[in-house]
Structure formats: C-alpha cells, structure tokens
Amino acid sequence: MSASARIPLPPFDPADPLGIDDLLDPEDLAIRDTVRTWAADRVLPHIADWYEKGELPGIRELARELGSLGALGMSLQGYGCAGASAVQYGLACLELEAADSGIRSLVSVQGSLAMYAIHRFGAEEQKQRWLPGMAAGEIIGCFGLTEPDHGSDPASMRTHAKKDGTDWVLSGRKMWITNGSVAGVAVVWAQTDDGIRGFVVPTDSPGFSAPEIKHKWSLRASVTSELVLDEVRLPADAVLPEAVGLKGPLSCLSHARYGIVWGAMGAARSSFEAAVDYARSREQFGRAIGGFQLTQAKIADMAVELHKGVLLAHHLGRRMDAGKLRPEQISFGKLNNAREAIEICRTARTILGANGISLEYPVMRHATNLESVLTYEGTSEMHQLVLGKALTGLDAFR
Incomplete structure (x- = not known):
C-alpha cells in the first residue's frame, strides 16, 4: 500500500467543495476574513433598509472605515495603499459583494478606476496630492467616461476639453457615475485636439455639478450621479500626462x-x-x-x-x-x-x-x-x- 493511500481524505466541505481554500496562504485568508467580518458588522444589519430606501447613508464614514482596512486602492503600491496581491484584492471584492454590489462598487470605482488612473497615468504631483487621502477614504473619487448617448462606444464621446492659454476648459456630461455626488475628485475623460485625454477635476471647481440619479431598481444602496461640466476651467497640470487615447x-x-x-x-x-x-x-x-x-x-x-x-x-x-x-x-x-x-x-x-x-x-x-x-x-x-x-x-x- 502506498503512503498516499494511507493518508485519510479530508472531510467534504459543503462551503468549499473543491478545496479552493487550499490555494490560499494565511495572509490571503486573514484578509478575506477581515473584510467578511467588517461587512457582517457594518453592512449586513442595515443593507435591506438602505436598499429599500434607495440610499447609502454614512457613505463617507464607510469610506474611511474601508480605508482603514486597506481596501481602497488595495493592490496599488505606495502613497498609503496596501500593496496587496491581485488575489487578495479579489477576495475582498468577493466578500464586499456578498454583502451588496453597491458596497463593492464603491470600493471598485474608488480604487480600480479613479485611484488606478491617477497612479498609472498621473504626474508625481498628482499622485502626492490625491492618492494618500483617497487610500485613507478621506477623499472619495469617481470616474467619468460613460455619457448619456455613448456607453459601449466611448470613442464617440462628446465631452471635450479645449486649451485657453495655458488652461483647459472642459464641457460635457457624463452619466451613471458611481460616487459622483459625494466625490471630492473626478477623473474625467474628454476629447481634445490631441485625442482623448484624462483630467483630474476637483469637484469644487466652478461649473462642475453632480446631480444624483434617483428611481433606480438596481444598485439602490449606491450613490449614482450625472456629471455636468459647464466650462470647467482647469490648470495645465490637471491633465494626466501618461494617458493619450482610449488605451x-x-x-x-x-x-x-x-x-x-x-x-x-x-x-x-x-x-x-x-x-x-x-x-x-x-x-x-x-x-x-x-x-x-x-x-x-x-x-x-x-x-x-x-x-x-x-x-x-x-x-x-x-x-x-x-x-x-x-x-x-x-x-x-x-x-x-x-x-x-x-x-x-x-x-x-x-x-x-x-x-x-x-x-x-x-x-x-x-x-x-x-x-x-x-x-x-x-x-x-x-x-x-x-x-x-x-x-x-x-x-x-x-
């Protein structure tokens, strides 16, 4: 009889029938369990009421708590980000969405869209200004790409940015923007004479507004907004220098x-x-x-x-x-x-x-x-x- 034949099989686990947890190391499991516990304590007791009312009360406090967990910009390096692995970030997303898709969307838009854009394509000054506060949940971000008439075809976007001296002037509308009306910064994509460019837009800029979208039957426990840019004037250094085109x-x-x-x-x-x-x-x-x-x-x-x-x-x-x-x-x-x-x-x-x-x-x-x-x-x-x-x-x- 071989040695392997004498080793008793582990019991069948209905919660993990394929034994996928065997692929995870102790740090992976600790991160997963930490996020699961947070969601059980802070989201699950309230989520049905939030969903029924169509609101996400205390979103700023939730963002700060998620920041303290290291869940915002989780897989990014430096600037206060956790520097976690992709698998660890994925486990966190799974646990957050097991509570509600709206909570995972908050984290995903903050970290994988707004923070990632600045981290990957921004100048060092932009990274230093925005990323530490976003990683801590002190600043909420949003990402403006989709427009009322252009979803799957972003190359046809109508939002445009024109040079005026050394400044940029942005005009246009974005639609279905998670975190929009609570964001302190928006990453907005616009047509320019040099192609599609990304801009880091402080939401207190004159001409910027983000009316919240109501009457949703999905993602009700999530802040969803329109972005309106009415000749928003930005300095030359608002553009993301490393991003040109749809890439x-x-x-x-x-x-x-x-x-x-x-x-x-x-x-x-x-x-x-x-x-x-x-x-x-x-x-x-x-x-x-x-x-x-x-x-x-x-x-x-x-x-x-x-x-x-x-x-x-x-x-x-x-x-x-x-x-x-x-x-x-x-x-x-x-x-x-x-x-x-x-x-x-x-x-x-x-x-x-x-x-x-x-x-x-x-x-x-x-x-x-x-x-x-x-x-x-x-x-x-x-x-x-x-x-x-x-x-x-x-x-x-x-």
Missing part, C-alpha cells in the same frame, strides 16, 4: 472588471447559501424541500457554477500577480461570472418561492444588482465580441 480609460476598466469577476461570485454565494439554508428548513409534503430530487439538482448545478467561477477568478488573479493577465482573459471572466451569478440568483429565487422576492432574504436584492453588473463596464455582448475577435482574428465591432 488609458480602457486599461482602468480592465482593472475594475477584474474585481467584478470576483465580486459577482460573492453575490452568487450569498444567494446560494440562502437557498440551501431555506431548502433545509422549508417543509412541503411532509419533509424538507432540500430532500427532493429537483431541489437537489438545482443546488448541485448552482454549486458547480459558483465554485467554477471562484476557481476561474483565482486563476485570473494568479495570472495578474504574475503579470500575464490579458484583457481578453478578463473579458472571459467577466462574461462568465456575471452571467452565471445572475442565473444562480434566479435559481435560488425559485427555491425560496414567494419568499424569494422579500428583502428578508438577499436573493432578489442580489439579482437586481447583478442586472447592472451584467451590463456595466462592458456588456455581455461586448465581451463576447472581444473573445470572438481574439478567437477568430476577425473584428466584428464595426
């Missing part, structure tokens, strides 16, 4: 999409766990519904897609840490995990029956949030085309 904002979106690959699985996990707990206790025809074959088939299928998605996220994270992650691979992850997460939520809802639509359970809240996650930062169709081009070598975008 700048698209690289920021790739960084943020990576967090979505993990985060979507957090929403899926929360819904899956709610369905399993319900199936164990809900009785019909004299026994728990979890004992019926059709319910077990649903639970098994949800578990397979959930943990395949987490494994995919982990693989992409290791590739990012090794400097090998391509944008097409991020599209692969975003397409699969957002699509499967929303399907898991819909299946979980069927197990809960009518109770599935109640805010007493997280399932419908996650499902409606994922309707936004499915289409923001690249719709499923756009990611299909990215992969289609990579697989065939033929461009179907135009």
Whole structure:
C-alpha cells in the first residue's frame, strides 16, 4: 500500500467543495476574513433598509472605515495603499459583494478606476496630492467616461476639453457615475485636439455639478450621479500626462472588471447559501424541500457554477500577480461570472418561492444588482465580441 493511500481524505466541505481554500496562504485568508467580518458588522444589519430606501447613508464614514482596512486602492503600491496581491484584492471584492454590489462598487470605482488612473497615468504631483487621502477614504473619487448617448462606444464621446492659454476648459456630461455626488475628485475623460485625454477635476471647481440619479431598481444602496461640466476651467497640470487615447480609460476598466469577476461570485454565494439554508428548513409534503430530487439538482448545478467561477477568478488573479493577465482573459471572466451569478440568483429565487422576492432574504436584492453588473463596464455582448475577435482574428465591432 502506498503512503498516499494511507493518508485519510479530508472531510467534504459543503462551503468549499473543491478545496479552493487550499490555494490560499494565511495572509490571503486573514484578509478575506477581515473584510467578511467588517461587512457582517457594518453592512449586513442595515443593507435591506438602505436598499429599500434607495440610499447609502454614512457613505463617507464607510469610506474611511474601508480605508482603514486597506481596501481602497488595495493592490496599488505606495502613497498609503496596501500593496496587496491581485488575489487578495479579489477576495475582498468577493466578500464586499456578498454583502451588496453597491458596497463593492464603491470600493471598485474608488480604487480600480479613479485611484488606478491617477497612479498609472498621473504626474508625481498628482499622485502626492490625491492618492494618500483617497487610500485613507478621506477623499472619495469617481470616474467619468460613460455619457448619456455613448456607453459601449466611448470613442464617440462628446465631452471635450479645449486649451485657453495655458488652461483647459472642459464641457460635457457624463452619466451613471458611481460616487459622483459625494466625490471630492473626478477623473474625467474628454476629447481634445490631441485625442482623448484624462483630467483630474476637483469637484469644487466652478461649473462642475453632480446631480444624483434617483428611481433606480438596481444598485439602490449606491450613490449614482450625472456629471455636468459647464466650462470647467482647469490648470495645465490637471491633465494626466501618461494617458493619450482610449488605451488609458480602457486599461482602468480592465482593472475594475477584474474585481467584478470576483465580486459577482460573492453575490452568487450569498444567494446560494440562502437557498440551501431555506431548502433545509422549508417543509412541503411532509419533509424538507432540500430532500427532493429537483431541489437537489438545482443546488448541485448552482454549486458547480459558483465554485467554477471562484476557481476561474483565482486563476485570473494568479495570472495578474504574475503579470500575464490579458484583457481578453478578463473579458472571459467577466462574461462568465456575471452571467452565471445572475442565473444562480434566479435559481435560488425559485427555491425560496414567494419568499424569494422579500428583502428578508438577499436573493432578489442580489439579482437586481447583478442586472447592472451584467451590463456595466462592458456588456455581455461586448465581451463576447472581444473573445470572438481574439478567437477568430476577425473584428466584428464595426
């Protein structure tokens, strides 16, 4: 008998059926558990009320707490950022979105869009001015790319910046901007005579306003705004010097999409766990519904897609840490995990029956949030085309 045959198998863990935790080191697990505990203490007791009311009260305090956890600009180096690995950042995104997509969006927009843009493309003076306060959560940032008439086609944006002497003058509108009305700084992308450029815009600049968008049925516990730039005058050094063309904002979106690959699985996990707990206790025809074959088939299928998605996220994270992650691979992850997460939520809802639509359970809240996650930062169709081009070598975008 071989030595390996004498080693007893570890018990099957329903919470980790593939043993993915074995791929994580103690620091990874400590970061995951810290974020999970914070979300359980600070978000879960209140999130149903916040969602029902369509508000995120105390967002500035939440941002400071997230800053103290090191969750803002988490994978960036220096300037008060935690310098965590991509996998550790992904684990944090998963735990935050298991609480609510709106909380993960707050962190993602702050760190992976606004802070990343300044860190990657900004001058040293810009980094020193903004990043330490943003990492601490003292300054909230937003990222202005999407416009009312231009979402998937940012190259056609109408927001423009013109030189006036040594100054820049920005005019235009941005739409669906997370954190917009509470931000102290906005990274805004605009057409110039030299192509698309990024600008660091203090939100107290004359001509800048950010009216909040109301009447949302998704991401209700999140601040979403329009940005209005009415001849906002900025000094010459407001431009991000290292970003020219669409490569700048698209690289920021790739960084943020990576967090979505993990985060979507957090929403899926929360819904899956709610369905399993319900199936164990809900009785019909004299026994728990979890004992019926059709319910077990649903639970098994949800578990397979959930943990395949987490494994995919982990693989992409290791590739990012090794400097090998391509944008097409991020599209692969975003397409699969957002699509499967929303399907898991819909299946979980069927197990809960009518109770599935109640805010007493997280399932419908996650499902409606994922309707936004499915289409923001690249719709499923756009990611299909990215992969289609990579697989065939033929461009179907135009």
